[in-house]
Amino acid sequence: MRTPLIAGNWKMNGSARLVEEFAAAFAKASLPQKLDIVLIPPFPYLDAAQRAFAGTPLALGAQNLNAFESGAHTGEVSGAMLAEFGVRYVLVGHSERRQLYRESDDDVCARVEAALNAGLTPILCVGETLEERDGERTMDVVLGQVKVVMDRLDGAQRAKLALAYEPVWAIGTGRTATPEQAQEVMAGIRAYLKTLDTALAEQAILLYGGSMNASNAAELLAQPDIDGGLVGGASLKIDDFNAICQSAG
Numbered sequence: 001m002r003t004p005l006i007a008g009n010w011k012m013n014g015s016a017r018l019v020e021e022f023a024a025a026f027a028k029a030s031l032p033q034k035l036d037i038v039l040i041p042p043f044p045y046l047d048a049a050q051r052a053f054a055g056t057p058l059a060l061g062a063q064n065l066n067a068f069e070s071g072a073h074t075g076e077v078s079g080a081m082l083a084e085f086g087v088r089y090v091l092v093g094h095s096e097r098r099q100l101y102r103e104s105d106d107d108v109c110a111r112v113e114a115a116l117n118a119g120l121t122p123i124l125c126v127g128e129t130l131e132e133r134d135g136e137r138t139m140d141v142v143l144g145q146v147k148v149v150m151d152r153l154d155g156a157q158r159a160k161l162a163l164a165y166e167p168v169w170a171i172g173t174g175r176t177a178t179p180e181q182a183q184e185v186m187a188g189i190r191a192y193l194k195t196l197d198t199a200l201a202e203q204a205i206l207l208y209g210g211s212m213n214a215s216n217a218a219e220l221l222a223q224p225d226i227d228g229g230l231v232g233g234a235s236l237k238i239d240d241f242n243a244i245c246q247s248a249g
């Protein structure tokens with residue numbers, strides 16, 4: 001059985017104080033037994049978060065990494081540096097990185113490999129734009145983004161990946177995919193994984209992301225192929241994030 005995972009992507013938001021407040025609240029929160037929770041603050045808060053989250057159910061994630069291990073890459077951060085701060089998960093290929101910072105499929109593949117080499121769990125983000133959905137290209141786009149990465153990995157590496165389906169039109173818009181829309185795409189992802197390896201498909205953790213909140217999480221998480229959520233805006237509010245975690249129990 002897959003353990004649900006709720007991940008909170010703070011994007012370029014939050015503060016050192018919010019890190020402390022989340023740690024204090026989750027240290028005493030009563031949470032479902034079988035649930036992994038990860039908070040993904042901006043890089044400058046990782047040190048404080050590593051200390052503050054010790055002894056709480058919160059694991060630590062990062063929002064990106066560079067594919068190189070070190071060198072002349074001003075402004076970039078390597079997987080080994082993240083691992084040094086107790087980071088366990090790292091987002092790769094978030095649509096904001098793909099769109100605003102022009103990260104290509106090649107970049108995404110290299111970053112996934114770098115994350116695995118550093119012992120981190122990559123959360124590979126995929127999703128279609130509204131134009132692609134309207135043009136009935138959703139499955140082609142999404143499976144294309146998954147396949148290009150899977151083709152570069154061996155079986156052991158594939159098994160270490162988590163996947164997040166985030167329709168671009170649902171991110172930060174308040175317009176969530178319906179549970180049926182999300183389930184349809186995510187069942188398609190799992191069916192594709194099955195063509196690679198049945199055990200991989202059964203074990204793969206698939207997250208939905210895009211305007212997930214305290215009111216819609218339960219319905220989304222009840223879908224058979226949705227194992228958790230990648231939460232943006234609602235992960236900045238303790239009560240909302242806690243409510244989403246409760247829905248995953």
Ligand SMILES: O=C(CO)COP(=O)(O)O
Binds near residue numbers: 170173209212231234
């Ligand atoms: O992009 C997201 C998480 O990575 C989703 O963001 P929102 O939950 O704010 O729509």
